Amino acid sequence: MRFLLLPHVPDQSTSDREQLRELVDYAVFAEEVGFDAYGIGERHDRPAVSSAPPVLLSHIAAVTSRIRLFTAVTTLGMLDPLRAYEDYATLDNLAEGRLDLIVAKGAYPRSSRLFGVTKENQWELLQENYRLFRTLWREEKVTWEGRLGRSLEDAEPLPRPYQPEIRIWHGAGHNPDSADFAARHGDPVFSPNGAGPIGPYAEIVRHYRERWAAYGHDPARALVGAGTAGYFGARTSQEAVARYRPVFEARLKVNRAFDGSSLRFDEVEDLIEHGSVLVGSPQQIIEKVLGQHAHFGHELLHLHVDGEVLDRADYLGTLELFFSEIAPVLRRELPSRPLDAPAEAPLDAPLAAPLAAPGGDGRPRTAPAV
Numbered sequence: 001m002r003f004l005l006l007p008h009v010p011d012q013s014t015s016d017r018e019q020l021r022e023l024v025d026y027a028v029f030a031e032e033v034g035f036d037a038y039g040i041g042e043r044h045d046r047p048a049v050s051s052a053p054p055v056l057l058s059h060i061a062a063v064t065s066r067i068r069l070f071t072a073v074t075t076l077g078m079l080d081p082l083r084a085y086e087d088y089a090t091l092d093n094l095a096e097g098r099l100d101l102i103v104a105k106g107a108y109p110r111s112s113r114l115f116g117v118t119k120e121n122q123w124e125l126l127q128e129n130y131r132l133f134r135t136l137w138r139e140e141k142v143t144w145e146g147r148l149g150r151s152l153e154d155a156e157p158l159p160r161p162y163q164p165e166i167r168i169w170h171g172a173g174h175n176p177d178s179a180d181f182a183a184r185h186g187d188p189v190f191s192p193n194g195a196g197p198i199g200p201y202a203e204i205v206r207h208y209r210e211r212w213a214a215y216g217h218d219p220a221r222a223l224v225g226a227g228t229a230g231y232f233g234a235r236t237s238q239e240a241v242a243r244y245r246p247v248f249e250a251r252l253k254v255n256r257a258f259d260g261s262s263l264r265f266d267e268v269e270d271l272i273e274h275g276s277v278l279v280g281s282p283q284q285i286i287e288k289v290l291g292q293h294a295h296f297g298h299e300l301l302h303l304h305v306d307g308e309v310l311d312r313a314d315y316l317g318t319l320e321l322f323f324s325e326i327a328p329v330l331r332r333e334l335p336s337r338p339l340d341a342p343a344e345a346p347l348d349a350p351l352a353a354p355l356a357a358p359g360g361d362g363r364p365r366t367a368p369a370v
Contacts, residue, residue, distance in 0.1 A: 026038075037339055092166065093159055102169040103170060167187075230251070300336070
């Protein structure tokens, strides 16, 4: 298994400059501690400040040398696809090919409204902009007749990218059309596996694999990533829950203030038992990830630690625990392709377990409650 760090929402009491600096600092730490990838999301309203991922990631590319750089996500339907191409092709060259994109519609209506995108047109805009973006990446001269957005005539997109093909993941949380679109184009899919029980997310991934095969792709080459609702590891489950409780309460407060209570759980114990959050001892977290893998068959796992009420030592300490005691076991038990390999590269070894049907409550049957 490979690991992607998504930074937490920075402390809202600090300046925007300090928050941006922190996003860069944690990328350097992520490379040092052993993460395979680091992701910056695109959002155009509070509480996030990462409205310009290619700018942030270009700076991160300059202060790192190995870690792969992800957008998580790029809301491509809100962007001019030619401008997005220019930004990301430039970044791809500066990072010498260490770039992956995750694209999705975006989940925040306030951001969408800034760009004139509505619930009714966001899906069609994303599809059209994706197709143009792919064409710009692959071809040196482009003529394009846009139905909803930009048209081009004999355009030369510059600069030419470092990677002849860029891996584009498709975020697919609840919409089966997103999974179908990814499968149709032979792209990987990324499940947020976030706010609620695992069952609906697992159904979307199963749909993706079914459509992947239906479009004639080799089932062994399907590529899946999955997220978590958060992570906090400690030596014992009691310590982990006690130290995570104020983290959860602070997150719930921010969630209600900015996003209208989209978090599905009001009690930390319910979130830990029924949600995807990884909170507990190293062994409990290992067992829960293995159980989730039985549903997703994922090769990439994203982690984030909500750090608003944690001091830096606690934030870094729990991630160091992950890489000293949890990651080595997961890497051994769940072999996966390296992130810099072509998307069609074969697996290092067969998947560790067959995909299972979810239980009636949507939880993995193989994973004990944490």
